[in-house]
Every structure is written in structure tokens, then in C-alpha cells.
Amino acid sequence: MSPRLRLQLARALVVTGFILYLPANLLPVMTITITGVVEPLTVMGGVQELYHTGLVPVAGIVFLASGVLPVVKLLIMAWMLALHGSDQSRPLRMALHAFLLKIGTWAMIDIFLLSILTAVGQLGILASVRAEPGALFYSALLVCSILAVDIYKPYMIWQDSPKKAQ
Amino acid sequence: MNTEEPKREKEDHGEIVATHTGNIAWVWIFPILAAMVAGWLFWKQWESLGPKIEITFEDAPGIQAGKTQLLYRGVKSGSVEAVELDKDLNHVVVKVQLEAFAAELASKNTDFWIERPVISLTELNGLESIIQGNSIQARTQGGPPETQFTGLNKQPLLPLEKGAFTIRLQSKTIPLINRGAPVYNRGIKVGVVRKKGFDEKGRPTLDLYIDKEYRSTVRTNSQFWPIEATALQLGQQGLKLDIAGIDALIQGGISFDHFGEPGAEAASNSVFEFSLNEFDARTCGKTFTVLFQEGRGLIAGATKVCYLGHPIGLIDSVEAVPASHSVKTTMRFYPEYDAIVDSATKLSLVCPRISLEGVTGLDTLITGVYIDMQPGVGGKPATELLGRTISDREWQTIQDERNGMLLTLYAHKLPTIDKGAPVFHRGLTVGTVLKKSLDSNDRATLQVVIKPEFRHLISGNSRFWRIPATSVKIGPGVLHVELESVEALLQGGVQFESFGTSIKSESPVSEFQLFDDKKTAQAESTPIRIRFDNGRGLVAGRSELRYLGVPVGIVENVETKGQYVWVVARLNSGYDALRSQDAVYSVVRPNISLQGITGLETLVSGVYIECTPGSSKKMATSFVGKTTFDSEEITPTGLSVKLKAEGSPINPGASIYYRGISVGRITEKTLSMDGRDVLLTGVINRKYSHLVHENTKFWDASGLKATVGFLKFRIQTGSVIAPDGQVCFATPDNAAMGPASNDGDTFTLYSEPQADWAKWNPSIPTKE
Numbered sequence: 011m012s013p014r015l016r017l018q019l020a021r022a023l024v025v026t027g028f029i030l031y032l033p034a035n036l037l038p039v040m041t042i043t044i045t046g047v048v049e050p051l052t053v054m055g056g057v058q059e060l061y062h063t064g065l066v067p068v069a070g071i072v073f074l075a076s077g078v079l080p081v082v083k084l085l086i087m088a089w090m091l092a093l094h095g096s097d098q099s100r101p102l103r104m105a106l107h108a109f110l111l112k113i114g115t116w117a118m119i120d121i122f123l124l125s126i127l128t129a130v131g132q133l134g135i136l137a138s139v140r141a142e143p144g145a146l147f148y149s150a151l152l153v154c155s156i157l158a159v160d161i162y163k164p165y166m167i168w169q170d171s172p173k174k175a176q
Numbered sequence: 177m178n179t180e181e182p183k184r185e186k187e188d189h190g191e192i193v194a195t196h197t198g199n200i201a202w203v204w205i206f207p208i209l210a211a212m213v214a215g216w217l218f219w220k221q222w223e224s225l226g227p228k229i230e231i232t233f234e235d236a237p238g239i240q241a242g243k244t245q246l247l248y249r250g251v252k253s254g255s256v257e258a259v260e261l262d263k264d265l266n267h268v269v270v271k272v273q274l275e276a277f278a279a280e281l282a283s284k285n286t287d288f289w290i291e292r293p294v295i296s297l298t299e300l301n302g303l304e305s306i307i308q309g310n311s312i313q314a315r316t317q318g319g320p321p322e323t324q325f326t327g328l329n330k331q332p333l334l335p336l337e338k339g340a341f342t343i344r345l346q347s348k349t350i351p352l353i354n355r356g357a358p359v360y361n362r363g364i365k366v367g368v369v370r371k372k373g374f375d376e377k378g379r380p381t382l383d384l385y386i387d388k389e390y391r392s393t394v395r396t397n398s399q400f401w402p403i404e405a406t407a408l409q410l411g412q413q414g415l416k417l418d419i420a421g422i423d424a425l426i427q428g429g430i431s432f433d434h435f436g437e438p439g440a441e442a443a444s445n446s447v448f449e450f451s452l453n454e455f456d457a458r459t460c461g462k463t464f465t466v467l468f469q470e471g472r473g474l475i476a477g478a479t480k481v482c483y484l485g486h487p488i489g490l491i492d493s494v495e496a497v498p499a500s501h502s503v504k505t506t507m508r509f510y511p512e513y514d515a516i517v518d519s520a521t522k523l524s525l526v527c528p529r530i531s532l533e534g535v536t537g538l539d540t541l542i543t544g545v546y547i548d549m550q551p552g553v554g555g556k557p558a559t560e561l562l563g564r565t566i567s568d569r570e571w572q573t574i575q576d577e578r579n580g581m582l583l584t585l586y587a588h589k590l591p592t593i594d595k596g597a598p599v600f601h602r603g604l605t606v607g608t609v610l611k612k613s614l615d616s617n618d619r620a621t622l623q624v625v626i627k628p629e630f631r632h633l634i635s636g637n638s639r640f641w642r643i644p645a646t647s648v649k650i651g652p653g654v655l656h657v658e659l660e661s662v663e664a665l666l667q668g669g670v671q672f673e674s675f676g677t678s679i680k681s682e683s684p685v686s687e688f689q690l691f692d693d694k695k696t697a698q699a700e701s702t703p704i705r706i707r708f709d710n711g712r713g714l715v716a717g718r719s720e721l722r723y724l725g726v727p728v729g730i731v732e733n734v735e736t737k738g739q740y741v742w743v744v745a746r747l748n749s750g751y752d753a754l755r756s757q758d759a760v761y762s763v764v765r766p767n768i769s770l771q772g773i774t775g776l777e778t779l780v781s782g783v784y785i786e787c788t789p790g791s792s793k794k795m796a797t798s799f800v801g802k803t804t805f806d807s808e809e810i811t812p813t814g815l816s817v818k819l820k821a822e823g824s825p826i827n828p829g830a831s832i833y834y835r836g837i838s839v840g841r842i843t844e845k846t847l848s849m850d851g852r853d854v855l856l857t858g859v860i861n862r863k864y865s866h867l868v869h870e871n872t873k874f875w876d877a878s879g880l881k882a883t884v885g886f887l888k889f890r891i892q893t894g895s896v897i898a899p900d901g902q903v904c905f906a907t908p909d910n911a912a913m914g915p916a917s918n919d920g921d922t923f924t925l926y927s928e929p930q931a932d933w934a935k936w937n938p939s940i941p942t943k944e
Contacts, residue, residue: 015203018201018203019203021203022203022204022205022206022207023203023206025204025206025207026206026207026209026210029207029210029211029214030210030214032214032218033213033214033217033218036218037217047243047309049243143217147214150210154206
């Protein structure tokens with residue numbers, strides 16, 4: 011894969027990520043049915059729920075991990091791609107890229123938990139947990155951000171823009 | 177968002193164009209694809225949203241924003257977006273986002289209510305809301321669009337009621353019938369009570385919903401009545417407990433039917449009267465007005481009218497009318513009986529009556545009074561009738577009173593006769609006592625009415641007497657208990673009869689004396705007065721006057737005046753000879769002696785006065801009476817002789833013997849004029865009077881005679897056998913007997929007979 015393709019692909023994936031971010035957050039990721047009460051939950055809705063229940067630290071963690079982190083990743087990637095070819099703050103970009111790669115490992119933890127919850131939380135009519143389209147968008151968003159980070163190789167940070175090179 | 181999307185695309189596009197690297201533009205398929213999918217989703221979401229509405233509730237328990245659903249026919253048709261209180265905190269405003277397909281619910285005639293679980297004996301409702309939480313329910317009848325609603329407080333009974341068939345019942349009071357109570361037609365449930373409330377006039381109403389498939393059962397002449405949840409019936413068949421059903425027990429119920437010819441089908445929203453009970457409903461015929469003299473026991477809506485014992489009508493209203501002093505009632509009958517009620521119909525109040533005619537109306541002790549209807553003959557159609565509150569007999573009395581002959585009977589006192597007592601004539605009841613009162617002369621009077629058909633029996637010489645409840649007559653050897661009638665036993669009675677020749681007076685007599693008994697009544701002559709030395713045993717109104725043993729009169733009064741007892745007596749008609757100047761009256765008392773027992777019948781019949789008619793044509797009203805012991809002895813037709821003695825233990829009453837046969841009696845013992853001798857008057861029976869001749873010898877034969885040794889010893893006491901002594905006589909043989917003795921001849925009474933007297937043996941033929 012040529013660096014030019016990688017760059018374009020990364021850019022396209024970041025854009026896709028941003029687009030997916032909207033439905034991923036607006037649509038419910040799961041529905042919890044407890045004794046007949048159907049409760050669709052979006053990511054932010056879940057945070058709200060936790061917050062109202064009084065679990066403020068947990069709410070904060072979830073908010074950061076599931077709500078803020080994906081978009082921060084996308085924003086960092088977008089910033090890095092925007093600075094592609096320039097020589098500005100290249101060491102910072104390298105560090106951030108390394109960081110993104112690291113946390114990318116944990117990115118799918120939400121989906122992982124959701125899938126476990128969905129599998130385990132089938133208690134007949136008393137309670138059931140079901141994944142909703144939001145989860146699909148959410149996981150697609152995560153995949154996009156992971157792939158974008160992966161495709162944009164660190165060496166490309168050091169590449170000069172074609173104009174500069176000429 | 178959708179607007180944002182194409183921008184990004186353009187930007188990126190521009191960059192690509194700027195870099196001239198078109199060969200790898202395929203990578204942008206990803207964002208385009210994502211944008212399209214997301215955009216489609218959002219559009220779909222937006223498209224499914226209907227209008228937003230606001231519903232105001234009194235309270236909204238369990239309604240949560242974002243969770244509570246709006247259900248219509250069980251389908252989620254919207255969801256609550258917000259729950260707020262209005263400014264003055266009186267209501268809850270619930271904002272609902274409707275689904276697009278349920279946009280029609282936002283129309284004017286839509287009702288919203290909160291469904292909450294209801295668990296009661298009669299209904300189990302909203303079970304799903306226990307699990308799912310409360311929800312908002314809706315029903316609609318269409319109408320122009322509207323977004324502001326006021327929610328119902330209660331769940332309506334019929335969630336879907338387009339074209340529902342409703343009717344309204346009106347009544348003065350509505351019994352315990354609750355919303356949701358079933359409506360039955362001949363036992364089939366055809367509807368429910370939808371609403372209980374008041375109409376604009378303040379009358380209680382019930383709105384009923386009738387299932388469309390049964391709407392033909394409601395006719396214009398349908399009658400509605402409440403089903404009694406429990407009915408405890410005490411009747412001839414015993415105690416009966418009816419339980420209509422558990423739901424009726426709690427909610428009550430309504431039944432309806434039409435009686436008579438079915439009417440046209442009723443229109444929706446018609447108004448019907450709600451009857452008090454089934455019987456009230458069944459008596460839906462014409463209304464008749466009936467006047468009663470009194471309304472005791474009549475209860476509006478409860479007192480029934482029975483025909484041959486079968487209830488066919490009901491009293492609708494009871495109202496006392498002061499103007500006519502009567503009770504005005506309105507009553508209705510089963511429609512099929514309307515035709516037989518006319519002006520001749522007899523409507524009489526039946527209540528328990530215990531009279532001597534029998535016990536009637538005993539059933540009314542349990543069922544309450546009722547009105548008995550008897551169709552009359554030849555009546556005209558009428559709606560205003562007269563009713564009776566009295567028994568047939570009393571009714572008859574009133575009729576008699578109007579048409580019969582009124583008489584006044586007076587007496588000194590009137591025990592044992594009461595109003596209503598019968599008047600008998602030869603055992604037949606011919607009249608009734610109407611009234612018992614005192615007149616201006618302080619006499620007790622009875623107003624008596626004689627039935628019209630018997631008025632000819634009353635004449636000037638009719639005599640009335642009281643019937644004692646019972647009279648026990650004890651004659652010689654006869655015990656006679658007379659019981660005139662059982663009625664008379666309690667009420668007493670009056671009897672009358674005409675004695676003697678009937679006097680047809682020109683003007684009808686209307687005033688009579690009431691005698692104490694028949695004997696007094698019969699004794700109609702002018703009173704005679706008899707003087708006695710001793711009135712022992714004579715009882716006014718009871719002691720009789722007898723002639724030859726037959727009662728001919730009665731002692732009316734016994735009084736003492738001076739040293740004597742004066743007896744006032746009356747004789748029956750036809751015995752004028754007994755009032756002759758020289759008639760003799762003597763009291764007969766019982767006498768028991770060794771000679772015989774006389775006047776024994778007076779021991780049971782009481783002392784009586786024996787009468788002997790006189791021969792004189794001259795009538796007297798005052799007599800001197802005698803005392804005697806044997807009625808037979810009194811006959812003064814025998815030969816009267818006077819016996820002279822120096823002194824004698826003989827007393828009046830001593831028997832006179834001839835050859836050992838009692839032929840007469842000493843009746844009087846007096847001193848002679850000069851006081852030297854004792855004069856005994858003896859009466860010889862007429863039968864034997866020829867035995868006494870001029871030379872007849874009388875001697876005293878009383879006492880015991882005994883001869884002790886050569887001394888003649890005589891015990892001079894009155895013997896046990898004949899305390900008054902005995903007199904014997906003998907007549908010499910034919911040649912020496914002399915002429916027959918005359919009345920009043922005087923003889924010497926020897927103390928003992930001479931020896932040759934015993935040898936006399938004359939043959940004396942009887943004169944006759």
C-alpha cells in the first residue's frame with residue numbers, strides 16, 4: 011500500500027468515523043427489558059442513568075471511555091492528518107500516535123461487554139438485554155478509528171508534503 | 177445534520193481535486209456509505225414522528241418522561257416526552273410525542289386516561305400495567321385536530337365506542353348500582369352501566385350502554401328495574417334467599433323487559449323511567465285513582481293489588497286529601513288487566529281480621545296488607561274508583577245503615593252489648609247494633625239498624641230483649657245451656673219478637689224498650705203489686721209467676737215498704753184472670769218434713785209465686801200474698817172448717833187425716849174472738865170435703881201417746897214425725913152424721929178420740 015493510499019484511506023476513515031459518531035450516539039445501543047419495561051439506552055443515556063442513580067464516578071468513567079474517548083481519538087487523528095507533510099510538532103505527533111495505538115487495543119471493550127451482557131442477560135420475561143443498531147454504528151465507529159490509526163503509519167509523520175519535496 | 181453532510185463531502189472533494197490524486201478517490205466510498213446509512217436512519221426516525229400533544233391530568237402516578245407509552249388498542253402510539261406540573265400546581269401536564277401512524281389521535285373527541293392496575297372482586301384490570309408500569313390509554317371518536325387535552329380521571333368502561341347505543345334511566349332515587357354493573361335482558365347480559373350521575377334537573381340518572389347486537393331488545397315500552405343482589409323472601413314457600421350473582425351482589429345490576437305488546441325499537445339516547453323493583457316495572461298499565469276512607473297500611477310502591485290472590489297491581493302513591501277526608505291513591509296494573517278495571521270494580525283493603533265470622537287476611541301478617549280486586553259487572557270505563565278499607569260485613573252494615581230501618585232501644589243499663597252486635601229474629605240475623613249511647617234522659621240507648629228486607633217484622637208490639645252471652649237454665653231434671661250464637665257470646669245481641677196481636681200502627685214505631693231477657697219482654701201487662709210478709713228468695717227479674725206450674729209472668733221489682741215486702745210483677749198477655757180482684761198469690765218455698773218434701777223444684781228454680789185466678793170481673797193491681805209450701809195445697813176451693821180447742825200444739829201446716837189418709841191441712845191458727853179458745857182453720861180438699869158432716873168429730877192426734885202402768889202418760893211435744901201436729905176426724909154412721917158441712921162450720925177439737933168413734937164406719941157417697 012502506497013503511502014498516498016494510506017493517507018487517503020486514513021482520511022476517509024476519519025471522516026467516516028465522524029459521520030458514524032452521530033448515529034452511534036443518538037441511536038440506542040441496547041435495550042434493557044426489566045419486568046416488561048423496555049428501556050432503550052443510548053451511550054449518553056446510559057451515562058445519564060448512572061449519574062441519576064448516584065454512581066457519579068462510574069458515570070464519569072463511562073462518559074470518558076465510551077463517549078469522549080472515541081471522538082478525541084478521531085479529533086487527534088484528524089489533527090495529525092491535517093498536519094501531514096508539515097514539520098510541525100512531529101515528536102508530539104509520534105507520541106500521540108503511539109498512545110492511540112496503545113489505547114486502540116481497549117477500544118472495543120464496550121462492544122465486548124455489550125456482547126457478553128446480551129449473551130448473559132437473557133432471563134426470560136424478567137429481564138433481557140438486546141443490542142440495538144446504535145451498537146453497530148458504535149462498533150463501526152471504533153473500527154474506523156482503529157483502522158485509521160493503524161493505516162497511518164508513524165513514518166508517514168515524517169514524510170514531507172509533495173510540494174515541499176518538490 | 178443532513179445539511180452538514182454534503183459540506184464535508186464537498187470540502188474533501190475539493191482537497192482531492194486540489195491534489196490531483198483522483199486515482200485513489202474510491203476510499204471515500206466509506207464516508208459516503210456511512211452518511212447515507214445514518215441519513216436514512218435519521219430520516220426514517222423523523223418521518224415516524226407524529227404531532228406532539230399535551231394532556232392535563234389531575235394526577236399522573238407512574239408516568240415517566242421518556243418511558244411511559246401511549247397505547248391505543250394496545251399498540252404503542254406515542255411516548256411521554258415530559259411530565260410537568262402546571263403553574264398553580266393543580267394539574268399535571270404530560271407531553272406526548274405521537275407516532276406518525278397515530279397522528280389521528282390528536283383530534284378533538286379523543287379521551288386519554290391513565291391505566292393503572294385495578295384489582296377488585298368484580299374486575300381485574302390493567303394487569304399488564306403492574307409489570308410494565310402505568311400507561312396512558314386513548315380512545316377516539318375522531319373530530320378536528322387538537323393538541324390540548326384533558327385526561328379522564330377514570331378508565332372509561334368501553335374503550336372503543338364508535339356508534340355506541342346508549343340509553344338513560346331516570347328515577348327519584350337510584351339504588352346501589354355502580355358503574356360497570358351489568359344490564360340484563362331476560363337473563364342475558366346485554367350492556368353495562370356506563371355512568372351514574374345527575375341530569376340537568378338534578379335528578380339521578382344512569383347511563384347505560386347496550387351492545388349493538390342487542391339494541392333491538394330495547395323497546396319504547398321497555399321497563400327497567402334493579403336486580404336485587406340479595407332478596408330474602410318470606411312467603412308461603414318458606415324462607416327463600418335469592419342471590420343474583422356475585423357481581424350483582426357488589427355492583428348491583430339492572431334488568432329490563434317489555435310487558436304487553438312490544439313497542440317500537442327505542443332510539444339511542446332515549447330516556448326511560450327506572451322502576452323501583454321488578455313488580456313496579458311490571459305494573460306499567462294505566463294509572464287509576466282510587467279513594468279510600470283510610471290509608472292504614474298502604475305503602476306507595478309496596479302495597480299490591482291482588483286479583484284472586486294473584487298480585488296484578490301496585491299502589492303508586494298514597495296521599496291524604498284533607499278536603500274530602502279520604503286517602504287518594506294511584507295504582508297501576510299489569511297492562512293486560514287494564515281492561516277489566518272499571519267503575520264496578522271492587523277494591524277492598526285486606527288486612528288481618530279476627531272476628532267471629534272467622535279469621536281472614538291472616539296472610540297479610542306476613543306479606544303486609546294488600547288490596548283485593550274483584551271485577552264488577554256492568555261497570556263503565558273509569559279511572560277514578562272508590563276503594564273499601566273495611567270488611568264485607570262492615571260494608572254491608574254501612575249499606576244497611578243507608579237503606580235499613582233505624583230503631584232506638586233504651587234500657588236502664590246495657591251490659592254486654594257492643595257496637596256490631598247482631599239483632600236476631602227467630603235465630604236469623606236481621607240487623608246490627610250501630611251505636612251505644614246515653615240519651616238525654618240518661619237512659620242507655622242502642623241504635624239498631626234492621627236490614628231493609630226485614631223491616632216489615634218490626635211492629636208496634638215488637639219486644640226486644642238482650643241476649644245474654646249464655647244462659648244456663650236448670651229446670652227440674654233438665655239442665656239447659658242456651659247459647660244463642662258464638663258471636664253473641666262476645667258481643668252480646670238483641671232479639672226481638674212480636675207477642676200478642678200484631679198492632680199495625682200508622683206511623684212506624686222507632687223507639688222500643690230493651691228488656692233484660694225474654695221473660696221480661698213477654699210480661700207485657702201493667703204491673704201488679706203483691707204484698708208479702710217475707711220476701712225471702714224473691715229476686716227481681718228472675719222469680720217467676722206461675723199458674724198451674726206454667727210461667728205466666730215475672731217479678732220485676734222487690735222492695736220493702738213498711739213491714740212488708742212489695743213485689744212488682746208483670747204478667748204475660750192473656751192471663752187477665754190472674755189480675756182479678758180475688759186472685760191469690762202465694763210464695764212457694766221448699767219444705768222438707770217427714771210428711772213429705774214439697775216445693776223441691778224451688779231449690780233449683782228458685783222461689784216462685786203461684787197464682788190462682790179469681791172469679792171476680794173486677795181487676796186489681798194490688799194483692800196480698802201468702803206463703804205456702806206446696807202449690808197443690810193452696811187451692812182454696814176445698815172445704816174450710818174451723819176447729820175450736822182450749823189449747824193446742826197444732827200449728828198451721830198440720831195435716832188432717834181421715835182414716836189415716838191426709839185429706840187436708842191446717843192453714844191458720846188464731847185465737848177466738850173472746851180469747852178463750854184457739855181457733856184452727858183447716859181446709860179439706862175438695863175431693864174429700866163430702867166426708868165432713870155436722871156431727872163429724874175432730875181430735876188432736878199429734879204427739880206420742882204412751883201408757884205406763886195404770887197412769888196415762890202423754891208426751892205433749894210436737895213429734896218428730898209431724899212437728900206441727902196432726903188432726904184426725906171421723907164421721908158417725910149414716911143415721912147420725914147429720915147434713916153435710918158447710919164452709920166455715922165450727923167444730924170442737926177434742927184432745928183425744930172417744931172409743932166408739934173408731935167404730936164409725938159410714939158410707940158416704942161423693943157428691944159428684
